[in-house]
Amino acid sequence: MTRGDSTELAAALRQWRERLTPADVGLPAGPRRRTPGLRREEVARLAGVSVDYVVRLEQDRGPHPSSSVLGALARALRLSAAETGHLFDLAGVAVPGPGRVNDVVRPSVLRLLDRMQDLPAMLVDARTDLLAWNALADALLGDISAVPRERRNLLRMRFGPGGDEHHGPVDEHGDRGRLDRSSVAGARAALARYPDDAALRGLVDELLRSSESFAALWAERPVEDRRVDRKAYDVAGIGRITLDCDALEVPDDDQTLIVYSAAPGSPDAEKLDLLRVVGLQKV
Structure with a gap:
């Protein structure tokens, strides 16, 4: 061979x-x-x-x-x-080396994700490419598998064409701007860590050209590192559901496991229960 x-x-x-x-x-x-x-x-x-x-x-x-x-x-x-x-x-292709965003997922992380059946969860890399997700994340965000592979990116889904309409979670107060700023801050930090990653640089350049809101925020040079947040999604058949969002680091891989949950007994926990039934039937 x-x-x-x-x-x-x-x-x-x-x-x-x-x-x-x-x-x-x-x-x-x-x-x-x-x-x-x-x-x-x-x-x-x-x-x-x-x-x-x-x-x-x-x-x-x-x-x-x-x-x-x-x-x-x-x-x-x-x-x-x-x-x-x-x-x-x-x-006949070189394995991505140092200086490039790691998009290879450890099998142990996939096994962990597979075990998360009660909470929406997804794995993203430093570019915010969606690497893996469970069925409940599919139900929360829509049918991720139906999204073309090159568009399975949280930044592109948020700021790219149609992003405002289809993939625009807001914070618990209904404010989109703060989450936009946080997303751009994350992109700036990632580019500082991986200045030679062509795919990341291309993504940023694309959004600078196509999105006025992204370009305006980029010019402000925001700096932020939020690992805990609350985000609200409008889900067909469920309505608005506001969930705690925890970003868990995957050591050494610079990847993030994002997990959504709701306080037991809360109205949003009831909506999450409904999402498990109604949402998964549609996925």
């Missing part, structure tokens, strides 16, 4: 897909399955690529996958760190 072996890559992708069950990745089992493991459609949905793309990769007739696509496939297939490195080697 040599570095950049597309035939071996195709075989490895099929084997990794077939060893997983829907329960392993938080998906319903669905109707009777003719083949073992996940369906290609499920892998494609989790990775944010087309089904045809997965089919072509597994049949050794696919395009040359980029680093970001390989990272998404590694997360979808629950690969270990060693397996992720092997995946990049088979594709």
Whole structure:
């Protein structure tokens, strides 16, 4: 086997897909399955690529996958760190090194996320790319899996086209501005840590061009580091739900596990209970 072996890559992708069950990745089992493991459609949905793309990769007739696509496939297939490195080697792509935002997720973090069934939770990297999430986060934010992979970014969802309308949580007082400022402060801090990360620089430049509010806040050079907050979301069929938002650091990876909760017995806790029922039926 040599570095950049597309035939071996195709075989490895099929084997990794077939060893997983829907329960392993938080998906319903669905109707009777003719083949073992996940369906290609499920892998494609989790990775944010087309089904045809997965089919072509597994049949050794696919395009040359980029680093970001390989990272998404590694997360979808629950690969270990060693397996992720092997995946990049088979594709002939260098594993992201120092100075670049780490978007490779530890399997132990994915297992932790899988165990969080009662609270909405999601994992983001320093670019605020959505790396993983559970079913309740899907119900709270909308169908994340249906969002194109390149748009699964909290900054882009907030300040990009349509962000104000679809992905604009406010604080507990109904103020959007404070959360906007906090988001821009986080982006400034991330760019200071990763000045050579081309994807992060490209995201900032894109938003500076396309969003007047982002550009105005960026010019103010806000500095802030909030790890605890309260955020309100308007959810169809539920109404406005205000939740405690805790940002938990993943050591060494510069990733953040965001968990939402409500005080027991509160009206928002009742809405969260309703979200588990109504929201998950729609996802």
